[in-house]
Amino acid sequence: MSTSRTELTKPNHLDEVPGWFKPLDQALFGFFLEETADRPGDLLEMGCYLGKATIVMGRHRGDGETFTVCDLFGDETQGSYSRKATLDFYEKTLSLRAFENNYLAFHEQLPEIVQARTDVLADRIAEDSCRFVHVDASHQYEDVxxxxxxxRTILRRDGVVSLDDYRNDRTPGVGAAVWESVFTKGMRPVCVTPNKMYATWDDPSPLQKRLREWAGETRDCVVAEDLIDGAVMLRLSSTAVKHGGPSLPKPRSSALKRIACDVLPPVVTRAVRRARRPR
Known part of the structure; x- marks a missing residue:
């Protein structure tokens, strides 16, 4: 996507936003964001690229909840990326203005933006304040x-963290940091997909029970079970293939409508909600 002032265009659908946020994970974000919404809690995203996952998260921010997004947005004055190749890539593709353009195509108000390295967040976000955190910033072991x-500090005990690229062969540092946290820091996997791990610092079994029920009502979603050091971890995958990748799972009607609202611009979302109101 070009970031020049004359060429930026607003996307009309989530698929038009560049990024690697797969349909299965889009649906799982909706699941976990709804499951953790029983009481207020803030949302945080570490690393957002051009906002594809951010857009979905923003649809689940409740009244009084704070949604914070932290990224360098290609600005080296706020710190440095761990590898020059990473910097070169983001300098060509990413800017704060491009992110804002994409997000505002689906939402009327931006999240709170911290343009800095993610290591500043420990002093900015209150302990035990977040119910959902998406980690997709630096992919180097030390940073992850x-x-x-x-x-672990800012997430409330029953909150959920989504960790990107935990098994990507080009980002072994992420996998090392993630599994180290499982075996030595008390992080407990709820489930994994081909792209992300979802974990908690609480007992994962209640979430796993509800996740099995959700998956059972979701076509094209397959659930397998693994034991990791004696603990259950669910493994989810999509059986559908569309344009070289999995299609968006088809939940029951009400869930599908919620997901539709997650990926449509505000003007369309308002029309959908009006149509769904009792007459």
């Missing part, structure tokens, strides 16, 4: 360790 340690 810091991000997970921050998450």
């Amino acid at each position: 360790c810091v991000d997970i340690d921050t998450t």
Whole structure:
């Protein structure tokens, strides 16, 4: 996506926002964000690229909840990326203005933006204040360790953290940091997909029970079970293939409508909600 002032255009659908946020994970974000909404809690995203996952998270922010997004947005004056190749990539593709343009195509108000390295968040976000955190910033081992340690402090005990690229062969540092946190820091996996791990510092079994029920009502979603050091971890995958990748799972009617609202611009979402109101 070009970031020049004359070429930026607003996307009309989530699929038009560049990024690697797969349909299965889009649906799971909705599941976990609803499951943790029984009482207020803040949302946090570490690393957002051009806002694809941010847009979905923003649809689940409740009244009085704070949604914070932290990213360098290609600005080296706020710190440095761990690898020059990472910096070169983001300098060509990412800017704060491009992110804001995409997000405002679906929402009327921006989240709170922290343009800095994610290691500043430990001093900015209150302890035990967040119910859902998405970690997708630096993919270097040392940086991911810091991000997970921050998450453990700011996430309330029954909150959920989503960790990107835990098994990508090009980002082994992420996997090392994630599994180290499982075996030595008390992080407990709820489930994994081909792209993300979802974990908590609480007992994962209640979430796993509800997740099995949700998956049972979701076509094209397959659930397997693994034991990791004696603890259950669910493994979810999509059986559908569309344009070289999994299609968005088809939940029951009400869930599908909620997901539709997650990926439509505000003007369309308002029309959908009006149509659903009792007459």
